[in-house]
Amino acid sequence: MEDLFNLGKLRLQPASFFSRPELNQAVRDDELSLPLSFSLTKQQLKALVANPQDVPESVSEHRLDIEFSSSADFWMYCVTQSVEPRLVVDFEAEACVLVRHRDEFRKRLIESARDATSNATMREGAAIYVDPLLPKTPKIFVPLSKPFGYSYQDEYRFCWLPEPANPRLGPLDICIGSIDDIAELIVL
Incomplete structure (x- = not known):
């Protein structure tokens, strides 16, 4: 978290990364x-x-x-829109970055990711939490959708869908510059 706060270093993970068995329960999910x-x-x-x-x-x-x-892998960067004590415990967090100016963070993230994801379509939005046994609609956009059991995470997602489609992607490290002017680092 210090590198994110001080230097603006962050990683866009491929959706396929999150199904890895060694990840904790809050992080592990089949995003594809x-x-x-x-x-x-x-x-x-x-x-x-x-x-x-x-x-x-x-x-x-x-x-x-x-x-x-999803017929192909895509990159993701997910943040929460709320501050909940359960998130600290479930994600085994030692620190967090509280972004005070969300629009500026969004702008920096999108601009910095543009070069690394030049052949990708970017989509973003609040996660759509779906009841798997009683979905409200058959129109599902997988990159922004999650089972409603994760709704406490109150996610906002940034997704980049590469063109042409790729079955497996690697992570992308990008730098958005220091965010100490728009955020606060909280060490737990």
């Missing part, structure tokens, strides 16, 4: 896929299948399990 279950009526089911005549009349509802996945 999101399994969901939908409850379909008989009419909805008939509209989806190639053989609607074979759907039994006795079926009133049917559970449909779908895994939404």
